[in-house]
Amino acid sequence: MLAHTDKAAQKAPSPLSALEAMFTTHIDFIAQHPGVPRMIFGELQNHENTPTKRTVQALINRYRERLSIIIDKGKSQGELDPQLDTKAASTLFIGLIQGLVIQSLMAGDTSRLKKDAPGAFAIYLSGIRRKQ
Numbered sequence: 001m002l003a004h005t006d007k008a009a010q011k012a013p014s015p016l017s018a019l020e021a022m023f024t025t026h027i028d029f030i031a032q033h034p035g036v037p038r039m040i041f042g043e044l045q046n047h048e049n050t051p052t053k054r055t056v057q058a059l060i061n062r063y064r065e066r067l068s069i070i071i072d073k074g075k076s077q078g079e080l081d082p083q084l085d086t087k088a089a090s091t092l093f094i095g096l097i098q099g100l101v102i103q104s105l106m107a108g109d110t111s112r113l114k115k116d117a118p119g120a121f122a123i124y125l126s127g128i129r130r131k132q
Contacts (some may be wrong), residue, residue, distance in 0.1 A: 002062060006016050009066070015074030016129070019093070020043045020121065021065070026097055034110045035100045064090045070127070089128050096124055114118050 006026040012018035030037055043052045067090040074080035080089075100120060104113040 001024065001035060001089070002059065002066070004029060005063070006066065009070060014128050016080060016125070018070050019067070019074070020125075022070075023097070023117070023121050027100070027113060030097070030101055031110060031114050034105075035124065037105065041085045041102075041105075060094060064094060067093055074128075078130055080128050084128055092127075096120055 005022040005025045008021035009018040012021045040056055043050065043056065046053060064087075068086050071080060071084065071086045071089050074086055075082050075086070099111070100113055101115055104110050
């Protein structure tokens with residue numbers, strides 16, 4: 001999945017559009033592979049530090065690092081609020097996706113994920129964009 005989001009971000013003309021490309025690519029990946037979140041959430045229920053759990057944690061950490069680089073670039077280029085907390089913005093980005101996934105799984109409707117994603121991302125963007 002990281003390879004897909006990286007590729008999408010690299011094609012984007014700006015940090016803001018890179019974030020949107022990563023978000024859309026991530027949502028599309030989950031919509032095409034709805035079993036992946038189920039397996040991950042199931043594994044995270046395990047109290048032991050399993051190899052799968054460590055792999056998921058490492059993946060999320062690498063994803064957060066990539067997001068942080070793009071967010072910092074957006075701040076330095078004036079697209080994003082210069083006072084933006086990069087770590088919080090990265091965490092919220094990931095949490096936004098996780099929340100959408102959980103809601104679609106609870107509803108038993110994975111198509112809901114793609115329906116709800118644009119509006120949720122628009123709210124995220126309004127919070128991180130540089131205020132004019």
